[in-house]
Amino acid sequence: MHLTLHVWRQKDTRVKGKMVRYHADDINPDMSFLEMLDVVNWQLIENGEEPIAFDHDCREGICGSCGMMINGVAHGPRRATATCQLHMRYFKDGDTIYIEPWRSSAFPVLKDLIVDRSAFDRIIQAGGYISVSTGSAPEANSVLVSKQDSDRAMDAATCIGCGACVAACPNGAASLFTSAKISHLALLPQGQPERQRRVIKMIEAMDHEGFGNCTMHRECEAVCPKAISTDFIARMNREYLCSLLKG
Amino acid sequence: MELNPKVPSGPIEQRWDRHRFEMKLVNPSNKRKHTIIIVGSGLAGASAAASLAELGYHVLCFCFHDSPRRAHSIAAQGGINAAKNYRNDGDSIYRLFDDTVKGGDFRAREANVYRLAQLSGNIIDQCAAQGVPFAREYGGQLDNRSFGGAQVSRTFYARGQTGQQLLLGAYQALECQIHAGHVEMYPRTEMLDLVVVDRQARGIVARNLLTGRIESYAADAVVLATGGYSNVFYLSTNAKNSNATAIWRAYKRGAAFANPCFSQIHPTCIPVTGHYQSKLTLMSESLRNDGRIWVPVQNRDRRPPNQIPEIERDYYLERRYPSFGNLVPRDIASRAAKEVCDEGRGIGKHGLGVYLDFAEAITRSGVAVIREKYGNLFEMYERISGENPYEVPMRIYPAMHYTMGGLWVDYNLMSTITGLFVIGEANFSDHGANRLGASALMQGLADGYFILPYTLSGYIAAAKLDQVSLDCPAFQDCKSQLTDRVKRLLSIKGERTVDSIHQELGKLMWNNCGMVRNECGLQQALEQIPRIREEFWCNVNVLGGEDEINQALEKAGRVADFLELAELMCLDALERAESCGCHFREEFQAPDGEAQRDDEHFCNVSAWEYTGDQRKPVLHKEPLKFEYVTPTRRSYK
Numbered sequence A: 001m002h003l004t005l006h007v008w009r010q011k012d013t014r015v016k017g018k019m020v021r022y023h024a025d026d027i028n029p030d031m032s033f034l035e036m037l038d039v040v041n042w043q044l045i046e047n048g049e050e051p052i053a054f055d056h057d058c059r060e061g062i063c064g065s066c067g068m069m070i071n072g073v074a075h076g077p078r079r080a081t082a083t084c085q086l087h088m089r090y091f092k093d094g095d096t097i098y099i100e101p102w103r104s105s106a107f108p109v110l111k112d113l114i115v116d117r118s119a120f121d122r123i124i125q126a127g128g129y130i131s132v133s134t135g136s137a138p139e140a141n142s143v144l145v146s147k148q149d150s151d152r153a154m155d156a157a158t159c160i161g162c163g164a165c166v167a168a169c170p171n172g173a174a175s176l177f178t179s180a181k182i183s184h185l186a187l188l189p190q191g192q193p194e195r196q197r198r199v200i201k202m203i204e205a206m207d208h209e210g211f212g213n214c215t216m217h218r219e220c221e222a223v224c225p226k227a228i229s230t231d232f233i234a235r236m237n238r239e240y241l242c243s244l245l246k247g
Numbered sequence B: 001m002e003l004n005p006k007v008p009s010g011p012i013e014q015r016w017d018r019h020r021f022e023m024k025l026v027n028p029s030n031k032r033k034h035t036i037i038i039v040g041s042g043l044a045g046a047s048a049a050a051s052l053a054e055l056g057y058h059v060l061c062f063c064f065h066d067s068p069r070r071a072h073s074i075a076a077q078g079g080i081n082a083a084k085n086y087r088n089d090g091d092s093i094y095r096l097f098d099d100t101v102k103g104g105d106f107r108a109r110e111a112n113v114y115r116l117a118q119l120s121g122n123i124i125d126q127c128a129a130q131g132v133p134f135a136r137e138y139g140g141q142l143d144n145r146s147f148g149g150a151q152v153s154r155t156f157y158a159r160g161q162t163g164q165q166l167l168l169g170a171y172q173a174l175e176c177q178i179h180a181g182h183v184e185m186y187p188r189t190e191m192l193d194l195v196v197v198d199r200q201a202r203g204i205v206a207r208n209l210l211t212g213r214i215e216s217y218a219a220d221a222v223v224l225a226t227g228g229y230s231n232v233f234y235l236s237t238n239a240k241n242s243n244a245t246a247i248w249r250a251y252k253r254g255a256a257f258a259n260p261c262f263s264q265i266h267p268t269c270i271p272v273t274g275h276y277q278s279k280l281t282l283m284s285e286s287l288r289n290d291g292r293i294w295v296p297v298q299n300r301d302r303r304p305p306n307q308i309p310e311i312e313r314d315y316y317l318e319r320r321y322p323s324f325g326n327l328v329p330r331d332i333a334s335r336a337a338k339e340v341c342d343e344g345r346g347i348g349k350h351g352l353g354v355y356l357d358f359a360e361a362i363t364r365s366g367v368a369v370i371r372e373k374y375g376n377l378f379e380m381y382e383r384i385s386g387e388n389p390y391e392v393p394m395r396i397y398p399a400m401h402y403t404m405g406g407l408w409v410d411y412n413l414m415s416t417i418t419g420l421f422v423i424g425e426a427n428f429s430d431h432g433a434n435r436l437g438a439s440a441l442m443q444g445l446a447d448g449y450f451i452l453p454y455t456l457s458g459y460i461a462a463a464k465l466d467q468v469s470l471d472c473p474a475f476q477d478c479k480s481q482l483t484d485r486v487k488r489l490l491s492i493k494g495e496r497t498v499d500s501i502h503q504e505l506g507k508l509m510w511n512n513c514g515m516v517r518n519e520c521g522l523q524q525a526l527e528q529i530p531r532i533r534e535e536f537w538c539n540v541n542v543l544g545g546e547d548e549i550n551q552a553l554e555k556a557g558r559v560a561d562f563l564e565l566a567e568l569m570c571l572d573a574l575e576r577a578e579s580c581g582c583h584f585r586e587e588f589q590a591p592d593g594e595a596q597r598d599d600e601h602f603c604n605v606s607a608w609e610y611t612g613d614q615r616k617p618v619l620h621k622e623p624l625k626f627e628y629v630t631p632t633r634r635s636y637k
């Protein structure tokens, strides 16, 4: 396969970036998207040009490091697939591909396709946990959890924190990410004692970080590599209202 | 160098309790005055950082990822072992201990393994309380499954994402402590060297990966939780950025490196497709519970699998190992796959693959049950290979996966450098010559949650710790050496990419120090590695600057260290003239082709001491005594 790429190049946060055109030749359909970029980078280095910087690590769709806009879609054309799991067999010979970093004011570009997603960590810090000091836990089977609740909690907990939801949202909201953690913990009996405080604190943090407001476009669900449902956003909103009323 | 394992005496069941009682305590109000550096925030590092911070220590935690949530631990799929005996199927602490010692082919320290088995239950309690959504039965209790090398069901899991859920649990505990101000987190910061002052580990020097600044950090103790070094082989199941720099630097500062040649191959990975391959994807071993492994009986049979009739299929594991069948330990399953492929019966384009077939399980239990158990793994397979495993058998092949070797530690998890602790995959501790499935998560969390917080406190309480200043020569020299090294890497401006040199090293290691080894191949590797290293230092091309994000530079530094570590691995493999667990030396096999241990000469840990770049490292041996589990030849027939 031979492809034309237009890739966002930006030296650092301070300078302005621009799209640069590259040719990707001899691309094998069995390559992953990141392997395609590796091959382009090897070529660039041979020509004395700096390779394209992008975050990646597991290359198995689980660490949440990778992520780029591919032809305007977060993580590209395949549903429920992170960039590292996208394979070139879903492109055609001769295609032109536009590759850009996540675009969101809460995720400043650090270099090329790398953005700063530390805002997500700060949302978790605000309350995305169950406080249980090491050693203080009761025997695991003394707290029963219905299979249904546990499965549902797992559906939410599978979020990889990649930020595609924010990048895809016209408002730059982080609601899918935040609601997934709130729902995961609210669905479990272990999460009950901090339930009200958690939702209030996390939503405050989300607003404080400069994420936009959710108006239910549901673009996030469409691009989420783990296909996390926007039902969790509705659940978060209910949790929030209830907590405000009770609080 | 003295190797004192400091194993407490007395009956094995009481050793840990007694030891905990005998260690000195640190006055709660004094803990705040002690700074602890933890490098790494995977399962081991995050659990340790959170637990030490809860105790009141001032913790500095470092990782090269943009967030602690991304550590390689996140990728563990299958599960975590614990001797809860919820299934009433005969499990016990003693059985988990026994299985682990045997699985490790009698090359682990009994007392450590026993403690691990003892703590396994507490880990599940802790994680469940944190909200880890483990799989449940309809009655609400925790579910279990079985895993390679065990005949009881003791593996706890969260779909095929157990590592993710356990890591998120530890990560959340860590974030909670960061918020409380008890942990200072340094993401995107890579430790490049250890600083030893007056023979005590007193700090690190690290590079800020955003700004390129090289900074020093001082502490009363340093903990390395930096994971394994499978990426020496270039292709492995490890995350792309996993590397050995932290432990290698510590080795060069005086920490003994134990059993470097003990590296594990995982039998069920997706086969390589081309030269551009950047990593190998593991298909959880839990699949072997329901999948049957086979190859055609005939050589070079190119028919599609569904056209090969039952009698022309060889379910070779079931045939050769009737009692464990598809669930034999990893090393045995991997070598068996290599053998059938070497015979010419391998499948797929390159003949380097075997089938893992779910047809029978699907007929027996229905698609829904199989989807419930393995849905996400099947999806992952489909995404990568473009084939649907509900319809055609998966193609799998062994790949480099885990390193049992690592820095030598005593019973307290302290290395041969006073004040330097090593936890998780980075140490050599509990798995001997072969790790059983679902035991790495258990070990990482046992180390981080339940062992280190005690033993590190014991050290702090007893140690004499003088003030150190970042201006002292130890820190200053280290910093200037590292600055020079960065400059040197950037100034070579040769012709080759870092990756191409890394690939060359990886291929050599896979062929000569991989699944099977022999004297001639190892000698050859020992001659070639210095040549590749020289090529690297003369002809690598690292572009970009030093004071910015520079991924090529990061990679170059890591590969430079792999190029040294590889040599130590081969040396160790050569010196260990026996086969044991994953270390399979062709010259030492039983008539039936199984590994032949030599307990008379090699019932020991091999710990290597660095003595200078131009000098051969010195080998020290820690003898292993087996008082509880009698060394026998492993048999899974």
Ligand SMILES: Cc1cc2nc3c(=O)[nH]c(=O)nc-3n(C[C@H](O)[C@H](O)[C@H](O)COP(=O)(O)OP(=O)(O)OC[C@H]3O[C@@H](n4cnc5c(N)ncnc54)[C@H](O)[C@@H]3O)c2cc1C
Pocket (backbone or CB within 6 Å): B039, B040, B041, B042, B043, B044, B045, B062, B063, B064, B065, B068, B071, B072, B073, B074, B075, B076, B077, B078, B079, B080, B162, B163, B189, B190, B191, B192, B225, B226, B227, B228, B237, B238, B239, B242, B243, B245, B246, B282, B401, B402, B423, B424, B425, B426, B437, B438, B439, B440, B441, B442, B444
């Ligand atoms: C695909 C896969 C599946 C697996 N499945 C299972 C399973 O089902 N069950 C099981 O028990 N085990 C499994 N394992 C093994 C297990 O996941 C690992 O052994 C374990 O997670 C290692 O944890 P760790 O905390 O020691 O290290 P890691 O998780 O590798 O963490 C290393 C940390 O150190 C940091 N770091 C490293 N070097 C530096 C440096 N120089 N400076 C700063 N920071 C640094 C990294 O940023 C990271 O935070 C699996 C492994 C793989 C590859």
Ligand code: FES
Pocket (backbone or CB within 6 Å): A055, A056, A057, A058, A059, A060, A061, A062, A063, A064, A065, A066, A067, A082, A083, A084, A085, A160
């Ligand atoms: S690299 Fe880990 S999710 Fe893509």
